Amino acid sequence: MTKLLDAPERPVRTGGPAGPTPRVSVARRIRNLLTSPKYGPVTVTAVLFVVIFIVGGVRYRGFFSGQVFLNLLVDNSYLIVLAVGMTFVILTGGIDLSVGAVVALSGMIAASLLQTGWSPAVVIPLILVLTSVLGLLVGLMIHIFKVQPFIATLAAMFLARGLCYVISQSSISITDETFVQLAVTRIPLGGNLSITPSVIIAVVVVAIAVWVLHATRFGRTVYAIGGGEQSGLLMGLPVARTKVLVYVISGFCSGLAGVLFTFYTLSGYPLTAIGTELDAIAAVVIGGTLLTGGYGFVLGSVLGVLVLGVIQTIITFEGTLSSWWTKIFIGALLLVFIILQKVLTARRR
Template identity: 80%
Template sequence: MSATVVTPSSPIATAAGRVRDWLTNPKYGPVIVTAVLLVGMFAVGATRYRGFTNPQVIANLFIDNAYLIVLAVGMTFVILTGGIDLSVGAVLAMSTMIAASLLQAGWAPGVIIPLILLATSFLGLAVGLMIHYFQIQPFIATLAAMFLARGLCYVISKTTISITDPVFTALAQTRIPLAPRLSITPSVILAVLVVIVAVVVLHYSRLGRTVYAIGGSEASGVLMGLPIARTKVLVYVISGFCSGLAGVLYSFYTLSGYALTAIGTELDAIAAVVIGGTLLAGGYGFVLGSVLGVLVLGTIQTLITFDGNLTSWWTRIFIGALLLVFIFLQKVLTARRT
């Protein structure tokens, strides 16, 4: 009898196999593609536009999109469970209107900001209760919340309310130096803290494990004794809280409240989460992937600004095309795993 000879795989073949496994994994594949896309977009910008790689340009991505990063964090929790939240843009606008109107009435910022966060969290609680206990589809429940929040904006005021409060003005104008000719705003620090907390909660707590379990299979989660009902409601509370905080950050950014603020921003948040690798069906995704998705959207806008020949509508066109590509990618990867 001849002995069977086992030929060890070469290191290159082993590495290639691992890369292929990662790219075809629905958990990691879309995130890796997003990271590669972001690097590629910066490479294109660096070769075409002078000053595109200036560190302050990169910092401005975080400054301009700090509020969207916070929105995307809340949306990630919701989409991981297989839900959706269409109200985040309207709740953001409502938060700016509450802040601007109460500041105009002489209220202290230390009272207004907690009040906004409490009100938006309560709205998220109401939405979560409707979805779970009354079996209303997330699309319908959050659509109702969107109309409610947007309508309340018009009840407060139909015109722009300027913010002149010294605290808000100081936070809007403050720059935190990181290096010579490189600075960020306090809003970026808050957004980064929200991301860190979300990562810890999703990956190192029972709540996070339950969120992923609901997206994977809610019935299995029930059989395992996980707190499904509480968690399904809580993710909408988190989304409401993040929407309120994003509204506060947007108030710092614009120093005004306006009823028509952030129309369509809920779609930007959803697009960022999906482009960042979170499956619309739930169960797979990372907060850091959603941050990459926000940076991709911001980089598209930056490229268009540097070009100077394209209108802002091209941003929507590119985002729509990317969204279709990533949804198709999700379908392909999940189909291969089934």
């Protein structure tokens, strides 16, 4: 991943006192980097994030601070966790439309159970188990009955959203000590900077996901399925098991994201997180993961979330624009990225 992170600095080096011959090779290296289906899109996203952040810093007073950056993480920790789960699914060439509804469902379960006096130590594991089982069912449906992931997860989305209303039609607020504590706790980082426990959880999830995808056979099989499911089968890889497992992971991540979201809102409401699945998909795609699978990084998806977050922040700082402009910008950005991915990777062939 180091390769990925220092990538945006490369253009800077070209301006250095390089001789004519190395300059050619550096230029070619940049071109190769940008047209690589593996590194190209994520590099562009990283550059974009830096550029937006600098533009924001130049335009608005107080934008260019560490806390503004950290708040991106604070406000979007649940989305980061969602995007991690979504990355697994999209890397195999699938899609998970149920995650937004599952976020709302786990919020509802948490709120209602805590209201009746259950301990958070029981409620949170229970939610994670339930949402993982839901993911397992979706995965099995996709594997055994060869249902399109789009349809299977759409069904799961309606199921989860419907269950929210079965639990309650109206908002349930959370007054549990632990949840309130987790919601208000600020962990100081020194120098007036602070984060929330949710950020730490999200960072841990990201770290585990990076390790799993990069350094385990399961993770490499996820990439293999995206590269060619049939080939993977012929190579004797455990394709079926892996395909089911990515939906379990996505279900688990949705459940966890739901819990983090309740830390943020301290309530459960059946109508929350409508369309969040699309934010997660947008973050993953902007983060450089190809929708057809096989190429992409978890850290790219984190970058994707940060790009969405920084656009939101800029619109907040602007003050005069309605927050719906965020959606318009994200839509335009998504379009540009999809086209960019096509153009860049087509150039290579």
